[in-house]
Amino acid sequence: MISDSKEPLTRRQALAIIENLFDYALEWENNRRLIPEAGTDAFEHWLAGQRALEAKMWEDSQVTAPLDGRSVASPLFESVPHNCARYPHPLVSILQPLKGKKVMKRLTRVMDARQLRITMTLVTRLFRDFDVVENYPLTESLIESKEKLEMEKHVHVFEEFVLEAVLPALAIAPLPFVSGQLQLLRDPVVIARTRVSNACFGGKRKLISL
Numbered sequence: 717m718i719s720d721s722k723e724p725l726t727r728r729q730a731l732a733i734i735e736n737l738f739d740y741a742l743e744w745e746n747n748r749r750l751i752p753e754a755g756t757d758a759f760e761h762w763l764a765g766q767r768a769l770e771a772k773m774w775e776d777s778q779v780t781a782p783l784d785g786r787s788v789a790s791p792l793f794e795s796v797p798h799n800c801a802r803y804p805h806p807l808v809s810i811l812q813p814l815k816g817k818k819v820m821k822r823l824t825r826v827m828d829a830r831q832l833r834i835t836m837t838l839v840t841r842l843f844r845d846f847d848v849v850e851n852y853p854l855t856e857s858l859i860e861s862k863e864k865l866e867m868e869k870h871v872h873v874f875e876e877f878v879l880e881a882v883l884p885a886l887a888i889a890p891l892p893f894v895s896g897q898l899q900l901l902r903d904p905v906v907i908a909r910t911r912v913s914n915a916c917f918g919g920k921r922k923l924i925s926l
Contacts, residue, residue: 725809733806734816737776741822744769770826777823778806779835807838808845817873824881833893836885839878840897843907848874852910871911879912 725733747766752758774780783805810816824832843849847870854867886897907913 724804725806727809727813730806730809730816731813733776733778733810734813734819737773737819737823738815740769740773740776741819741826744773744826745822773823773826774831777835778810779831779838781806783838783841804845805838805842808842811874811878812847814870814873817870818877821877821881824884829885829888832882832885833889836882836889837897839882843913846874846912848912849907849910852912855911874912 744766747762747769750762752762811820824835827835848867851867852871854861854864855871857864886893
């Protein structure tokens with residue numbers, strides 16, 4: 717279910733959504749191994765079940781949850797002022813735990829091209845709010861600590877499971893879409909200092925030149 721509350725998700729709510737997403741994704745993947753013969757009633761029933769799971773995953777992913785009253789799927793989304801974003805957006809809360817980051821790759825496997833572009837757009841717009849950007853200075857500390865090791869793990873998982881999941885949208889997108897993604901970034905200088913910016917946007921030189 718899409719969160720339309722103005723209140724941020726609690727950690728418990730976010731974890732519950734993540735568990736549901738994993739359950740849906742695992743069921744969808746298991747069903748892929750049991751495809752009935754095409755053209756039969758059993759196949760039509762199987763296909764309807766898969767489409768229903770895909771719809772649940774798309775809705776529960778919170779990608780289309782409003783950002784200051786406008787859906788990321790809306791043509792007006794890009795005109796939302798940077799300082800008007802509801803904080804934190806439900807997707808930020810979902811991608812904070814390690815398990816939330818890991819579920820993203822499973823979700824994008826069932827997305828169509830439009831859904832993948834919408835997801836990429838929202839990830840770009842919220843990039844500054846993700847923990848791997850907000851807390852990135854921890855990874856540059858000269859003092860080894862539990863917090864530093866934990867954030868390094870989050871950065872690695874974010875790159876592997878989130879960025880690798882959404883970056884294909886850029887590979888197949890027209891140039892205006894790619895340019896538009898860079899224009900959506902908030903605080904590009906801050907983002908440019910992080911490792912994840914290099915993986916997603918080409919590093920410091922490109923971002924700081926915006």
